[in-house]
Amino acid sequence: MAAAAASPVRAQTILDLADAAQGEAPIARALRVAAAAGEDPVGLRAAPLGHLHAAALGFHTALAGPRLEAVVTCPACASAVEFALDADSLRGLGGAAASGDLTVSTEDGAWRVSWRVPTAGDLADVAGRADAATALLARCCDVTGPGGEDAALAPVEVVERIEAALAAADPLAEVTVGLGCPECGAFFDADVDPIAFVWREVETRARRVLREVDVLARAYGWTEAEVLALPEQRRTAYLEIVREGA
16 A cells, blocks of 8 residues: 655644543554544445554654654563664555465365455454454354364464465554564564554654643643644744743
């Protein structure tokens, strides 16, 4: 999916998002972010999960730029490992067909699978279930074993082939980055959650906007609505004046 130019996000939009999406499940929160960015949340809920992740990354670019920075813990020595990714490059990841068929040969015979990539709605519907992975497989795959067995009896190699096909078809659905620990030299994979990245930025920006409102309200007696109505450049200029006079 090609990255489109991002428009600046208004301060009021940031505050509204932070209020409305507080406490929501990740998929619901991401769909709300997508709606704020002008995307179709209904269409994204029915689309492959990677499309929703791309929309979230686009909003991050509009809000704070394309650079994604994170810190993870090395599983070998527990040291902090920093890394950075480019959101626009991730959004450019393309997938294969959204559905397909495969045959997996095992010692007991051939397993036949018809699959489609999971949608954001699929993930939302199974979230929190103890059997989420199995339920997701059942929703997205029609699996038949050599003796008529269903997906619940599929051997590990069949499940692994299905997972590989789904990952190739929607590479932005589950993003991992290979890292090397600078302390102990261990190599490991870290998960990248686009929804978590964008929500962290929304919360950070919302707190910043509220602090700006507080400063200008105290200095000039303006209401929150009057402060938020100012263009960002003008609001920044007033903040500089207040701080220079402090």
